Amino acid sequence: MRTDTGQIVYLADYRPTDFVLERVDLTFELDPTETKVEARLIFRRREGTDPTLPLVLDGDELNLAGLLLDQAEIPASQYTATPESLTIANVPASVPFEVTITTIINPEANTQLMGLYRTGGIYCTQCEAEGFRRITYFPDRPDVLAPYTVNIIADKAANPLLLSNGNFLGGAGYGEGKHFAAWFDPHPKPSYLFALVAGDLGAVEDTFTTMSGRDVALKIYVEHGKEPRAAYAMDALKRSMKWDEEAFGREYDLDIFMIVAVSDFNMGAMENKGLNVFNDKYVLADPETATDADYANIEAIIAHEYFHNWTGNRITCRDWFQLCLKEGLTVYRDHEFSADQRSRPVKRIAEVRHLKSEQFPEDAGPLAHPVRPTKYREINNFYTTTVYEKGSEVTRMIATLLGRELFKKGMDLYFERHDGDAATVEDFVKCFEDASGRDLGQFSLWYHQAGTPLVTASGAYDATAQTFTLSLEQMVPATPEQSSKEPMHIPLRLALLAEDGSIVTPQSVTGAEFTGDVLHLTDRSQTAVFDGISSRPVLSLNRSFSTPINLHFSQGTADLALIARHETDHFARWQALNDLALPNLMQAARDAREGKAVSCDPAFVGALLAAAGDESLEPAFRAQALNLPSESDIARELGSNNDPDAIHAGRQAILGEIALAGKDVFTSLYDGMRTSGTFSPDAASAGRRALRNAALTFLTLLDNAPARAKVAFDAADNMTDLSHSLALLVHRHPDSAETAAALAAFRERFAENALVVDKWFAIQAGTPGADTLERVRKLMGSPLFNRTNPNRMRSLIGSFAFGNPTGFNRADGAGYHFLADEILDIDQRNPQLAARLLTSMRSWRSLEKGRADHAHAALRKIAGADKLSTDVRDIVERMLKE
Ligand code: TRP
Ligand code: ZN
Numbered sequence: 001m002r003t004d005t006g007q008i009v010y011l012a013d014y015r016p017t018d019f020v021l022e023r024v025d026l027t028f029e030l031d032p033t034e035t036k037v038e039a040r041l042i043f044r045r046r047e048g049t050d051p052t053l054p055l056v057l058d059g060d061e062l063n064l065a066g067l068l069l070d071q072a073e074i075p076a077s078q079y080t081a082t083p084e085s086l087t088i089a090n091v092p093a094s095v096p097f098e099v100t101i102t103t104i105i106n107p108e109a110n111t112q113l114m115g116l117y118r119t120g121g122i123y124c125t126q127c128e129a130e131g132f133r134r135i136t137y138f139p140d141r142p143d144v145l146a147p148y149t150v151n152i153i154a155d156k157a158a159n160p161l162l163l164s165n166g167n168f169l170g171g172a173g174y175g176e177g178k179h180f181a182a183w184f185d186p187h188p189k190p191s192y193l194f195a196l197v198a199g200d201l202g203a204v205e206d207t208f209t210t211m212s213g214r215d216v217a218l219k220i221y222v223e224h225g226k227e228p229r230a231a232y233a234m235d236a237l238k239r240s241m242k243w244d245e246e247a248f249g250r251e252y253d254l255d256i257f258m259i260v261a262v263s264d265f266n267m268g269a270m271e272n273k274g275l276n277v278f279n280d281k282y283v284l285a286d287p288e289t290a291t292d293a294d295y296a297n298i299e300a301i302i303a304h305e306y307f308h309n310w311t312g313n314r315i316t317c318r319d320w321f322q323l324c325l326k327e328g329l330t331v332y333r334d335h336e337f338s339a340d341q342r343s344r345p346v347k348r349i350a351e352v353r354h355l356k357s358e359q360f361p362e363d364a365g366p367l368a369h370p371v372r373p374t375k376y377r378e379i380n381n382f383y384t385t386t387v388y389e390k391g392s393e394v395t396r397m398i399a400t401l402l403g404r405e406l407f408k409k410g411m412d413l414y415f416e417r418h419d420g421d422a423a424t425v426e427d428f429v430k431c432f433e434d435a436s437g438r439d440l441g442q443f444s445l446w447y448h449q450a451g452t453p454l455v456t457a458s459g460a461y462d463a464t465a466q467t468f469t470l471s472l473e474q475m476v477p478a479t480p481e482q483s484s485k486e487p488m489h490i491p492l493r494l495a496l497l498a499e500d501g502s503i504v505t506p507q508s509v510t511g512a513e514f515t516g517d518v519l520h521l522t523d524r525s526q527t528a529v530f531d532g533i534s535s536r537p538v539l540s541l542n543r544s545f546s547t548p549i550n551l552h553f554s555q556g557t558a559d560l561a562l563i564a565r566h567e568t569d570h571f572a573r574w575q576a577l578n579d580l581a582l583p584n585l586m587q588a589a590r591d592a593r594e595g596k597a598v599s600c601d602p603a604f605v606g607a608l609l610a611a612a613g614d615e616s617l618e619p620a621f622r623a624q625a626l627n628l629p630s631e632s633d634i635a636r637e638l639g640s641n642n643d644p645d646a647i648h649a650g651r652q653a654i655l656g657e658i659a660l661a662g663k664d665v666f667t668s669l670y671d672g673m674r675t676s677g678t679f680s681p682d683a684a685s686a687g688r689r690a691l692r693n694a695a696l697t698f699l700t701l702l703d704n705a706p707a708r709a710k711v712a713f714d715a716a717d718n719m720t721d722l723s724h725s726l727a728l729l730v731h732r733h734p735d736s737a738e739t740a741a742a743l744a745a746f747r748e749r750f751a752e753n754a755l756v757v758d759k760w761f762a763i764q765a766g767t768p769g770a771d772t773l774e775r776v777r778k779l780m781g782s783p784l785f786n787r788t789n790p791n792r793m794r795s796l797i798g799s800f801a802f803g804n805p806t807g808f809n810r811a812d813g814a815g816y817h818f819l820a821d822e823i824l825d826i827d828q829r830n831p832q833l834a835a836r837l838l839t840s841m842r843s844w845r846s847l848e849k850g851r852a853d854h855a856h857a858a859l860r861k862i863a864g865a866d867k868l869s870t871d872v873r874d875i876v877e878r879m880l881k882e
Helices: 227-248 292-307 320-341 344-363 385-418 425-436 557-566 570-593 602-613 619-626 631-638 644-661 663-672 683-701 707-715 719-732 737-750 754-765 772-780 790-803 814-829 831-841 849-864 870-880
Strands: 019-029 035-045 055-058 064-069 079-082 085-088 097-105 115-119 122-126 146-155 161-164 167-175 178-189 196-199 202-209 215-222 256-262 275-279 454-462 467-475 490-497 518-521 525-531 538-541 550-552
Touching (some): 122 256, 146 161, 202 227, 256 292, 275 292, 292 719, 320 344, 320 385, 344 385, 344 619, 344 631, 385 518, 467 490, 467 518, 570 631, 570 644, 602 644, 619 683, 631 644, 644 663, 683 719, 707 719, 707 737, 737 754, 754 772, 772 790, 772 814, 790 831, 814 849, 831 870, 849 870
Parallel strands (some): 019 146, 215 256, 454 550
Antiparallel strands (some): 055 085, 115 122, 202 215, 467 525
16 A cells, blocks of 8 residues: 655646657556556657756656666666666657656455456456556656557456457467457547556447448457346346437447446546456446446446547547536536436436536535536546546536527537647636637636535415516535635526416516526526516526526425425425425424324325325336435434434334325335336336335335335245345344344345345344444354455445444444444455445534544544554544644
């Protein structure tokens, strides 16, 4: 492990490299413990740079085994090599020159999963963000682009497959049981997009004909025997390729597109040019082993990585501060893809739930940072939900501000103007300004100001004047190192609804720009007057969640119920049901804490059950409505001094009341929403399963015994139903014989399937209550537990820390100390994984004092360790900062 140097990187310090890289030629002689890498790099000094400056290259834990300058040895006095850098003096001032570097690396010992490593017997690389420097000395930054030639030499029997980026040039025997392959990627790329895979894998093959009529070979490589489980991923890939042509006019640009699924991976997947590498969790699926959520994730991530080919690869980032340029935009593109493939409102609901449960807490806590940060200590820690999801929301707002046509014009201009560039956020925004003529200066604050804006709204109807007056105020909360904020440009979609739910169109609007259904809030406070309104309207505000804000707008139950019943924007209907639910859940938490009886507003229950039983609504929508705000959602809304036990108890009491009142509705949904015939993962079938399972969840709340959940478990013929019923058994009746039997049967049946075993661990880690820590400890002793596999660690420790509020936050603080000890251990092997698991404690300051004190002590224990990675040191110090 490279220990922390305390060095901070600033955007303000950006300057281009002194040397331009013209070509990269790599030769790998693969060996599990001693891989030889020869890199031939052709440089030329950038015009106008000081001719005496040395060439400085990045390294990370490297050993220099050979160095030539223009094919000749150079004296030791001419260069300095450390594990972190290689500096060569007296390189030519005005002609191109060639540097040949040999390094010997040990893939087997690479437990960080950055650079070249081994997983499941194959060789694989991960270079984003700074992994390439663990392979060879290199100008390892995204604004250094070059075409790559890659030669791979390896034992033929163990590695029949030798893959890298670009197009296949050829291969042949190499003697001594070895063979070699050569690849050439003509598209200049930064080092973070380099990839190499070698080993023995099975392939699923297909072809795609692009819009200009070129045939592209498609290959998905998986472990032998798992080929049938890659069929859905292949289907998703072809749909993604087609969609990018239709929606964005983007065509694929090589002869071959490959995906490799690996079982040890730090993140979801990686968009290496022409050779995507995936966490196998996001490739492999069949009805017996994958849930509907798994299928949806596979579709979205396959699309995401494919879309990076244009937004990320053809146009890349100038520096890592611009990460949202590729990630925010590409998430926006994959969201739009999924919306087109599935149900747009249901997709939007899922996105907003995710944004609020992940990004809003990040933005409200010690790790808050702008979508486009200006400094970092460890770039790996900036692959955040703020950069990704809020970055996507910012792109969505540009589309909202400009409208469909001008947004498309701006995107086309971006592709045309910046193809082949390493670009910036400013370049991107400029394209939309030029395409539309609109000034996006104030809007750009969304990239630069952290924190979720709070908008406070109030409405007043004047029957005599026939006007509706909407007063709006905005406030952006202080965040680390940003104490005062400027007012933002906030695009609020809205509708005024009449008594019957129809939309009332005002004769005119003064006080704010209003185009289409978008009201532009640009001042700190603003009053918009809608004229020609003949009766008191019901305001539906922030339709389709047009802007990622917290909204304070106290709206009566009747108004919310009207929106829930009549809005044509189904997202807004869901939001209204959510707004009806939240005050009940928050009050229930307060009451439970004070030992008072919990009660629930019947108007809310009525509106919820009406939606649940409304056959004109999509089942998936109804399932989302029944899936009430989570315990973490309630904690977030309460804001401070939180007691997770009280939140849990209050929420359970409310759920119980709804179950009682809705028994008939739920019974008929459970019977009526069966899917018949062969399994299909399509969105409509998934929606029926989701609604049926939501109904089952309520029905089991009426049970004292596990019988009903057990029946569902025994009858399940797909993983969605099976894992749902298992979770009901484990979470409701953790100590029953039925649960023990179900867990054993599940384990027995799927012991050979790592992705399903992950579910077995995750479900148990999610069991509410203080005892779960002991359960987790015991599970760590299971022969199925595997400390070196990130998916397994996330499924047990991650599910416990992120997904089990009462278990993890048990009052004696033992959960925090358990996590702290684990973090210190994991950090020795895989700092990225350790740092990410640690972010589960980012909201520790909003806990009640007793728990917060325990959390504080656990964090101080981590910070006090003498050997910490930069990754963990960066996170823990930001979390502790006053
Ligand atoms: N660029 C990847 C994506 O599409 C993210 C990623 C994959 C990554 N592996 C990584 C980032 C390892 C940092 C480290 O979202
Ligand atoms: Zn991405």
